[in-house]
Amino acid sequence: NAGVTQTPKFQVLKTGQSMTLQCAQDMNHEYMSWYRQDPGMGLRLIHYSVGAGITDQGEVPNGYNVSRSTTEDFPLRLLSAAPSQTSVYFCASSYSGGPYGELFFGEGSRLTVL
Amino acid sequence: QKEVEQDPGPLSVPEGAIVSLNCTYSNSAFQYFMWYRQYSRKGPELLMYTYSSGNKEDGRFTAQVDKSSKYISLFIRDSQPSDSATYLCAMSGLQGAQKLVFGQGTRLTINP
Numbered sequence: 001n002a003g004v005t006q007t008p009k010f011q012v013l014k015t016g017q018s019m020t021l022q023c024a025q026d027m028n029h030e031y032m033s034w035y036r037q038d039p040g041m042g043l044r045l046i047h048y049s050v051g052a053g054i055t056d057q058g059e060v061p062n063g064y065n066v067s068r069s070t071t072e073d074f075p076l077r078l079l080s081a082a083p084s085q086t087s088v089y090f091c092a093s094s095y096s097g098g099p100y101g102e103l104f105f106g107e108g109s110r111l112t113v114l
Numbered sequence: 115q116k117e118v119e120q121d122p123g124p125l126s127v128p129e130g131a132i133v134s135l136n137c138t139y140s141n142s143a144f145q146y147f148m149w150y151r152q153y154s155r156k157g158p159e160l161l162m163y164t165y166s167s168g169n170k171e172d173g174r175f176t177a178q179v180d181k182s183s184k185y186i187s188l189f190i191r192d193s194q195p196s197d198s199a200t201y202l203c204a205m206s207g208l209q210g211a212q213k214l215v216f217g218q219g220t221r222l223t224i225n226p
Contacts, residue, residue, distance in 0.1 A: 031211060031212065033212075040218055041218060042120070042202065042218040043204075043216040045213070048212060058213075090158070096210075096211070101210050102163075103150075103160065105159065107157050108155070108156075108157055
């Protein structure tokens with residue numbers, strides 16, 4: 001059972017570079033989201049999607065872009081990387097996204113921006 | 115001020131001890147309360163969830179919610195070294211998983 005798969009697991013970028021973090025789930029979940037985790041800040045929601053073709057902003061969306069063309073995939077794009085985007089990024093999915101919609105997380109992508 | 119406050123620890127206790135982890139919150143619209151456990155270098159996984167006020171027990175784990183005080187707790191009885199992890203509280207209003215707000219997480223170590 002693959003669950004939520006994130007790639008790459010580690011990445012180093014230079015300031016100004018762009019890249020895409022990939023996220024795929026095989027559970028047929030409608031809801032998918034991206035969080036970033038920083039020391040002392042907990043998990044903060046970047047963007048989320050309630051189904052193919054529908055996305056919305058979370059708490060910290062600036063500098064990130066998302067799209068959802070299929071149910072399975074939800075990539076996160078960094079448009080012009082900045083050192084403030086150094087973080088661990090988690091993709092999560094849920095069957096419904098509603099109350100008690102348990103979030104299933106990937107193992108994380110660790111990004112360093114120099 | 116953060117909507118959800120959680121002492122980041124670290125917390126270190128001997129094996130067999132009772133552990134108490136706590137979060138406070140400021141948004142009275144929160145109705146759904148969860149605890150996630152995160153092992154080192156892994157993603158969080160749901161441990162327990164409760165709705166509104168009251169207690170919920172699952173094996174060695176008990177979750178408590180006191181909405182009047184805006185305070186939630188997780189108790190671990192007979193703690194084991196395998197319980198060593200970071201514990202994150204999370205809560206939401208009617209939108210549920212769509213708009214979960216997480217605490218900072220408490221790093222817990224159980225010493226054999």
